[in-house]
Amino acid sequence: MNEISFKVNGKSETVNVHPFSRLLDVLRNDLQLTGTKEGCGEGECGACSVFIDGVLTNSCLIPIAQVQNCEVETIEGVAEGEKIHKVQRAFIDMGGAQCGICTPGMIMATLNILRDQPHPNDDAIREGLAGNFCRCTGYTKIIDAVKKSIEEREDESISS
Ligand code: FES
Ligand code: FES
Incomplete structure (x- = not known):
């Protein structure tokens, strides 16, 4: 297990997980950000899309260690509070x-x-x-x- 720190939707987060855990799973299971979905799990369908440092990325393909110190943007960060985008x-x-x-x-x-x-x-x-x-x-x-x-x-x- 490793401590990985990164920002999600502007908020600093630190998780203690296996470095090969998928970003998708950490978002959904550790941070309860379940808006990002799993479709294929193989980088083909785009259901798990997030931005990492501004680049659209399939989160099912990204080991969490790769986002150390990065800025991740998920669907939860798109709306402004109660106001949808x-x-x-x-x-x-x-x-x-x-x-x-x-x-x-x-x-x-x-x-x-x-x-x-x-x-x-x-x-x-x-x-x-x-x-x-x-x-x-x-x-x-x-x-x-x-x-x-x-x-x-x-x-x-x-x-x-
Ligand atoms: S779940 Fe299909 S590309 Fe990630
Ligand atoms: S698979 Fe979602 S609208 Fe078609």
């Missing part, structure tokens, strides 16, 4: 929040698109969501939600 609102309004397993990862991927690209077109949206799988109803409503998020950004920045 505009991207979350867009997913609700457009029916993009469907099964609950893929949605947190989809929202993190959408934030990544918004942070990286000033004016993403349809191809850029699809590419930005390429690492996130929806296995149930398809991507139409999810893409509509991303587009709504992009439109809403025209007047004010939602990428910070």
Whole structure:
């Protein structure tokens, strides 16, 4: 067991775990941040997406030792207290929040698109969501939600 210290959503955390424990498991089991989901567990589906030092990452592939002194951002850090983020609102309004397993990862991927690209077109949206799988109803409503998020950004920045 090792002590690993890092920040999660701006809060300093120290856990005493095996250094090869997956970040996904530490978030969910040790820190009770269960918004980050497990889908495939193999780096394929994006359900476990978090930001590590600003980089969108599949937390199921990351040994906890790798995030020592890093800043991790999870879906719990996206809303401001009781006030949900505009991207979350867009997913609700457009029916993009469907099964609950893929949605947190989809929202993190959408934030990544918004942070990286000033004016993403349809191809850029699809590419930005390429690492996130929806296995149930398809991507139409999810893409509509991303587009709504992009439109809403025209007047004010939602990428910070
Ligand atoms: S659970 Fe991590 S990529 Fe699927
Ligand atoms: S909406 Fe989550 S898998 Fe399709």
